[in-house]
Amino acid sequence: MDTILEIKNFSIEFETPEGQVLAVSNMNVALKKGQSLGVVGESGSGKTQTFLALMGLLAKNGRCSGQASFYGHDLLQMSVEQLNQIRGVKMSMIFQDPMTSLNPYLRVSRQMTEVLIEHKNYNKKDALEKAIHMLDLVGIPDPSRRIHMYSHEFSGGMRQRVMIAMALLCEPDLLIADEPTTALDVTIQAQILELLDELKQKLGMSIVIITHDLGVVAGLCDQVMVMYGGRVAEHGDVQQIFYHPQHPYTQGLLQSMPSLVSELDQALYSIPGHPPNLQSLPAGCAFNPRCAKCIDACSQTQPELLAVASGTMVACHHVHTPHVAENLS
Known part of the structure; x- marks a missing residue:
């Protein structure tokens, strides 16, 4: 299976009046053609900024480094003109x-059809027909009227x-x-996820889902990447991580999900503490002030992202400490 996107040693920094903010640090991830990746984590963990940077949409005070190869071509080195040949x-x-993403001064028909006319050489009639069909697929009632x-x-x-329809047009x-x-709502959400899965199977399309909803990841994704404090905490097969999470943060996220089989009087779990301030990250692992399994190394050294026996990549001293591994086996 061909690799469509490969991110290596990728970091993002922002210059602010209060100082430098390291939003993403040393990310490494690869996505193969036809795969779907779920990116999860709390607000401020660097999920959205990572992919805005790949699209060339990082804010002016942001700077990224490393590599982000799309079909072997580094997106970070492309000019605006080159990116425009790829984006959309x-x-x-x-x-x-x-x-804020839709132009309030243009009808939806204009915004949708110009993409097909510009990039796919459609005539206006065929472009309008395809746009109406796509609105119908995503559940817009009476699309032939509403498109105008x-x-x-x-x-x-x-x-x-x-x-969603505009993004899928091409x-x-x-x-x-x-x-x-x-x-x-949940009914339309299910329809959208089903549509994305169908397109993934039909076109061999690769998908990255950035979300707080672990249910969406479980229903659509092959791989999951858990981010915390601008770093990858855990990355691997979605089934392996959902049923056998290794990082304490991943375990906390999964425990905080409501369950239909839990006791009615059972309180919903909440990870203690607050997400870190990216301007003043704690020494060592960023999660250590909130982690019940913290050991001495956690507050001293940033853990490396290393593979465990299942093939999952985990950045955690607790998991990789030899006596802990023996107890787990």
Whole structure:
């Protein structure tokens, strides 16, 4: 299986009036064609900034380093003109806030059809037909009429579905979806996830889902990457991580999910403490102030991302300490 995206030694820094912020540090990840990757973690963990940087959409005060190869070509070294040949065509992104992503001055029909006319050489009639078909696929009622409306005439959930339809128009090789189902009810959410899975199977499309919803990851993804404090805490097969999580942070995330089989009077678990301040990360592992399994090394040295017996990559001194590994075996 060909590798479509490979990120190596990737870091993002922001210059702010309060000082330097290290938003992402030394990330390494590869995504193969046809695979789907779920990226999870608390707000501020670096999930969205990573993929905005790959799209060339990092804020002006941001600077990234390392490599991010798309089909072997480094996205970080491309000019705006080169990126424009890829963005929206071979690599598309569904943004988290559809209200600010859609142009309020243009009808939805104009915004959708110009993508096909510009990048796929469609004529206006065929472009409009495909755009209507895509709106129908994502669950927009009466799409042939609604496509001629403005974005403010749609509800929040409807706007989100329009954004998803626009991202899928050119049938990209890589789709990056930032919280794609946040504003949708569970029925439409299921339809969208089913559509993404169908396109993944039909087109061999690779998908990155950035989300807080572990249920979405379980339902759609092959791989999962857990981020904390701008670093990868754990990365591997979704089944392995969901059923045998190794990092204490991953364990905490999974324990905090509501369960239909838990006792009615059982309190929902909450990870103690607060996410770290990226301007003043603690020494060693960023999770150590909140971790019940913290050992001396955790507050002194940043753990490396290393493989465990299952093949999962984990950045945790507790997991890789020899006497702990013996107790686990």
